[in-house]
Amino acid sequence: MPIPYISALRVLATILVILIHASTGYLNHFDAKAFNWNYANTLNSFSRFSIPIFVMISGALLLGKKENTLDFYKKRLAKICIPFAIWTLIYLIYYFYRYTPFIVLPFPQVVETSIQKILHGASAHLWFLYMIVGLYLAIPFLRMIVHQASQNEMVLLLALWAASLLIMNNEFNSYLPAVDLTVFSGYIGYLFLGYFLAKKDFNVSWWLLLVLAVAVGVLNTWGTFLLSSRAETYTPTYYNYLGVNNALLSAVVFLFFKSVVKKPLPHWIHQIDTHSFGIYLVHIIVLNFVHPLITLPVVWKIPAATICTLFLCLIFCMIVRKTPGGRYLVG
16 A cells, blocks of 8 residues: 555655756756746755655665565566666657757767767756666665664764765865765665654654745755855755755655655545656656747746646556556656
């Protein structure tokens, strides 16, 4: 049975990833006085828990299980790697179709571009798949840690991870001792964080969690505005998924949903949850076609493009999943 708050978090994260991509284009040309830039900055600043939440959900659902390592790899990696490979090819073709027609390029350049796209991501959003494959390779070994660690040891591990977010961050490391915390750094910490927050009960008022989430969102918004104003160019330092601010935001949002979402979700939300991986994979292509078709003012255009893209992707995934082999395409 799906866990209601986990499903709700996955749906929200899916929507916010689309929202980020629907609004990011307005950020690239900084104008401190422009409504469009400040509006896009606000939407992005409050959405920076989306990718971390996906990782935290994996930690919450997978780290506590006992499973043979090879069985885990066969079961989990196949579900990711096959769609990943297919969509890498699709986005590679799409890149040449949309941006650089390969029929006008020398063949060696087509080959070189294709290799670079395959190695580093045929589309910008596919970076997440490279990251998640690496995390899944580590999960069987991370399970050994959580199965043996006491609660206090888990707290210490998370504290060391939080410290690594500062020390390993180029923005702050010149002000901090050069202790090598590489082993504690990166997205692995979000796996541990999701596991810990899901397992432990916290007696924190939902309204306090909401206030904290809003406070961090405001910090991200104002900080991005100030840094961009100072540099006179878009400076997304506060958007860093591996920033302490967004680790805090992710933890607070996770606990908020755990506190308030208790009942089973409506069927349509469950459908988005079920197809969230496929929606993530396909949404860039759909958004690129939908966004220019919406002629509303930006304040309405971004949410309208997000919603239209979400439901078109959902319909696509539901149809594809019913076809033979469709799960290999949309997960």
